[in-house]
Amino acid sequence: MRSGENMKRPTQVDVAQLAGVSRATVSYVLNGQADGRVPISEETRQRVLKAVAELDYVPDARAQALRSGSTKTIGLIIPDIHNPHFWEVADGVEQEASAAGYHILLSSIPPGKKSAEDIFKDLSHRRIDGLIMVPSFLYRSEEAQKTLAYLLKRRVPVVGIMAEHSGANYHIDRVISDYRNTTFEVMTHLLSLGHQRIGFIYGIDVPDLGNDRLFAYRESLQAANLPLDPELVVHCGSTVEDSYQATRQLLGLAARPTALLVINDLLAIGALRAISDLNLRVPHDVSVCGYDNIPLAKYLTPALSTASKDGEKMGREAVRLLLARLQDPDQPYQDIRLPARLILRESTGPAPLS
Amino acid sequence: MRSGENMKRPTQVDVAQLAGVSRATVSYVLNGQADGRVPISEETRQRVLKAVAELDYVPDARAQALRSGSTKTIGLIIPDIHNPHFWEVADGVEQEASAAGYHILLSSIPPGKKSAEDIFKDLSHRRIDGLIMVPSFLYRSEEAQKTLAYLLKRRVPVVGIMAEHSGANYHIDRVISDYRNTTFEVMTHLLSLGHQRIGFIYGIDVPDLGNDRLFAYRESLQAANLPLDPELVVHCGSTVEDSYQATRQLLGLAARPTALLVINDLLAIGALRAISDLNLRVPHDVSVCGYDNIPLAKYLTPALSTASKDGEKMGREAVRLLLARLQDPDQPYQDIRLPARLILRESTGPAPLS
DNA sequence: TTGTATGCGTTATCAT
DNA sequence: ATGATAACGCATACAA
Numbered sequence: 001m002r003s004g005e006n007m008k009r010p011t012q013v014d015v016a017q018l019a020g021v022s023r024a025t026v027s028y029v030l031n032g033q034a035d036g037r038v039p040i041s042e043e044t045r046q047r048v049l050k051a052v053a054e055l056d057y058v059p060d061a062r063a064q065a066l067r068s069g070s071t072k073t074i075g076l077i078i079p080d081i082h083n084p085h086f087w088e089v090a091d092g093v094e095q096e097a098s099a100a101g102y103h104i105l106l107s108s109i110p111p112g113k114k115s116a117e118d119i120f121k122d123l124s125h126r127r128i129d130g131l132i133m134v135p136s137f138l139y140r141s142e143e144a145q146k147t148l149a150y151l152l153k154r155r156v157p158v159v160g161i162m163a164e165h166s167g168a169n170y171h172i173d174r175v176i177s178d179y180r181n182t183t184f185e186v187m188t189h190l191l192s193l194g195h196q197r198i199g200f201i202y203g204i205d206v207p208d209l210g211n212d213r214l215f216a217y218r219e220s221l222q223a224a225n226l227p228l229d230p231e232l233v234v235h236c237g238s239t240v241e242d243s244y245q246a247t248r249q250l251l252g253l254a255a256r257p258t259a260l261l262v263i264n265d266l267l268a269i270g271a272l273r274a275i276s277d278l279n280l281r282v283p284h285d286v287s288v289c290g291y292d293n294i295p296l297a298k299y300l301t302p303a304l305s306t307a308s309k310d311g312e313k314m315g316r317e318a319v320r321l322l323l324a325r326l327q328d329p330d331q332p333y334q335d336i337r338l339p340a341r342l343i344l345r346e347s348t349g350p351a352p353l354s
Numbered sequence: 355m356r357s358g359e360n361m362k363r364p365t366q367v368d369v370a371q372l373a374g375v376s377r378a379t380v381s382y383v384l385n386g387q388a389d390g391r392v393p394i395s396e397e398t399r400q401r402v403l404k405a406v407a408e409l410d411y412v413p414d415a416r417a418q419a420l421r422s423g424s425t426k427t428i429g430l431i432i433p434d435i436h437n438p439h440f441w442e443v444a445d446g447v448e449q450e451a452s453a454a455g456y457h458i459l460l461s462s463i464p465p466g467k468k469s470a471e472d473i474f475k476d477l478s479h480r481r482i483d484g485l486i487m488v489p490s491f492l493y494r495s496e497e498a499q500k501t502l503a504y505l506l507k508r509r510v511p512v513v514g515i516m517a518e519h520s521g522a523n524y525h526i527d528r529v530i531s532d533y534r535n536t537t538f539e540v541m542t543h544l545l546s547l548g549h550q551r552i553g554f555i556y557g558i559d560v561p562d563l564g565n566d567r568l569f570a571y572r573e574s575l576q577a578a579n580l581p582l583d584p585e586l587v588v589h590c591g592s593t594v595e596d597s598y599q600a601t602r603q604l605l606g607l608a609a610r611p612t613a614l615l616v617i618n619d620l621l622a623i624g625a626l627r628a629i630s631d632l633n634l635r636v637p638h639d640v641s642v643c644g645y646d647n648i649p650l651a652k653y654l655t656p657a658l659s660t661a662s663k664d665g666e667k668m669g670r671e672a673v674r675l676l677l678a679r680l681q682d683p684d685q686p687y688q689d690i691r692l693p694a695r696l697i698l699r700e701s702t703g704p705a706p707l708s
Numbered sequence: 709t710t711g712t713a714t715g716c717g718t719t720a721t722c723a724t
Numbered sequence: 725a726t727g728a729t730a731a732c733g734c735a736t737a738c739a740a
Contacts, residue, residue: 009508011716011717011718012717012718013717021726021727022726022727022728023717023718023719023727023728024719024720024721024726024727024728024729025725025726025727027718027719027720028719028726031719040725040726041725041726044725044726056504056507058475058478058479059479059717059718060420060479060481060716060717060718061479061480061481062416062419062420062425062480062481062716062717062718063420063716063717063718063719063732064717064718064719065416065718065732066414066416066417066420066716066717066718066719066732066733066734067717067718067719067720067731067732068718068719068732069732071416081441082438082441082649084436087435087436103476103480105459106460121412122457124412125412125413125414125415126415126416127414127415127416150410153410154363239649240649240650240653244653266650269650269653269654270653272653272655273653273654273655273657276655295436295593295594296594296620296623296650299594299598299623299624299626299627300623300627300654301626301627301630301655303627365732365733365734366733366734366735367733375710375711376710376711376712377711377712377733377734377735378710378711378712378735378736379709379710379711380734381734381735381736382710382735382736385735394709394710395709395710398709398710413733413734414732414733414734416732416733416734417716417732417733417734417735418733418734418735419716419734420715420716420717420718420732420733420734421715421716421733421734421735421736422716422734422735423716
């Protein structure tokens with residue numbers, strides 16, 4: 001341990017030699033396998049531990065994984081690293097996984113960058129033990145579907161975190177949560193306040209991903225016998241600037257909406273700014289409601305009404321499902337449903353019309 | 355390739371057999387090593403490739419890494435995953451690294467959670483080829499310093515992304531950038547506008563990490579012959595709520611400040627809200643300036659003045675330094691300095707006093 | 709141009 | 725209670 005210019009990393013052999021035992025003994029001591037069947041004298045045990053400390057020996061995960069067959073690693077794929085909602089999911093996944101001794105390999109699918117296929121290939125290359133994904137990107141990409149099928153064929157356990165009615169029904173475990181109900185709630189609230197023209201800023205890269213919200217929005221209007229004016233739904237990209245521009249466009253309509261649903265809180269911030277730049281006030285002239293309840297939402301001025309999923313819990317549940325399947329690959333596939341809830345704040349305060 | 359109930363993953367051997375060649379040939383074809391010294395007939399080459407596709411063969415990264423000695427993986431440690439500024443750094447690192455065929459292992463040091471030592475141990479365990487870190491957490495933790503020393507002893511290349519005067523001077527390559535100059539600039543601006551009492555919300559978990567800003571703030575006041583009122587510097591935690599409370603406290607002073615520097619944009623949002631809740635207006639009653647230029651800053655109402663580092667570029671430069679050292683471990687250590695710039699927006703608009 | 713042999717650091721199955 | 729020894733899947737020097 002003194003000095004160490006260009007010291008080669010110590011291996012089990014070095015430890016064994018220093019401790020005066022065999023490699024197997026070192027392995028037994030380190031893996032606590034001893035208690036089960038192969039007993040090790042306490043004195044030997046201490047000698048080994050001392051040698052480990054002496055050499056700063058750290059086992060090589062590559063060799064362990066190669067030999068044991070398990071990398072103790074879980075892949076996690078999220079659609080957009082810039083959306084705080086997905087950090088929460090990632091946080092939950094990380095906590096639960098590391099509690100069980102697993103590591104996380106996080107990938108996001110940025111709009112233009114790495115393709116989903118590349119990511120799958122890479123995860124396959126690294127021999128992850130299992131995969132958790134928010135599979136929004138699967139809707140469009142045949143390549144991705146193929147590569148996913150490949151993982152499934154190799155019996156890599158996969159857990160999806162997704163909305164209820166998200167089309168494709170793979171044989172995977174799922175954590176299900178969407179904003180359908182909260183959308184009905186907020187629409188009911190707005191309609192009861194007297195809003196007649198309610199806009200929708202639909203800024204999302206994978207079109208179908210917001211259908212839970214969009215469909216509920218439409219159904220609410222129909223149920224209230226209000227017209228479905230296509231002008232009121234503006235599709236745009238997923239950046240704040242996109243929603244800023246979309247909102248300016250929407251509020252430029254001859255008959256401008258008096259309330260706005262925005263696909264997520266991040267984009268709602270752009271909407272708020274656009275409204276302000278048009279010299280309109282929230283909620284006096286236009287009410288606004290977002291989705292996700294990002295931590296910032298309550299600190300905005302005005303505070304943003306929104307809907308909230310418990311992202312962390314979604315992540316934790318996903319890991320739980322994965323670990324269960326890792327233990328018993330043949331158990332029946334499970335769905336876990338998690339509710340979302342509406343949080344009304346200043347931005348949908350007392351309505352402009354009533 | 356048809357079906358595949360519980361199919362064992364194909365190995366090089368399977369590919370070799372299907373293609374009717376030896377394992378070495380498969381390896382040569384896949385690694386393109388052929389061109390250099392060992393030529394392979396085009397026909398053989400095609401047979402191998404066909405077999406690979408047929409079997410959906412994906413090489414095992416664990417075995418490759420074990421054999422080759424390189425994991426093609428770079429560790430990246432950032433202090434706080436919730437601060438958008440560090441995503442930008444991570445983005446830059448990711449881009450440049452993946453262009454060079456390297457993967458990223460991202461860890462953040464969350465306040466209470468994983469210790470720095472655990473993270474170092476883990477990275478050591480996984481045998482990363484190199485490490486890039488924003489080493490704020492090193493200031494306090496002796497454990498972390500020890501483990502870092504361990505990596506250095508093992509000759510794992512380390513690149514630090516840090517402020518100029520950040521104490522410890524390891525033998526590592528560094529990307530250096532701080533907010534010292536921009537702080538002088540904004541202070542000059544505010545003082546010239548007539549501000550006399552300028553507050554500082556210092557919300558940061560590792561106290562020294564904001565010294566670039568705090569010291570420049572103090573020096574500016576001294577240079578202007580203004581008193582250094584300790585009441586005007588409020589230390590608090592690193593959450594938005596913390597800065598919200600800290601700002602309320604600061605503005606509750608008998609002689610309240612007319613301008614506020616906030617340690618980063620995230621916390622500036624809490625400050626803006628606190629000001630608004632006290633029925634004061636920005637910038638009419640209180641001017642506010644943050645740091646980092648998060649993408650949201652310009653969409654806030656009022657738009658937030660801030661300072662900006664090019665986080666992405668910092669990340670890219672860090673990777674460049676790392677790759678250079680990977681190629682030649684003995685070259686002299688380098689520092690790369692990157693400037694920050696001040697961005698004035700509405701929140702420091704025309705001053706209240708002049 | 710291709711095949712053979714060896715070792716990377718582990719874990720696990722045997723005999724001692 | 726411990727010490728050899730055989731895989732794990734791959735890369736590569738060397739022989740054919």
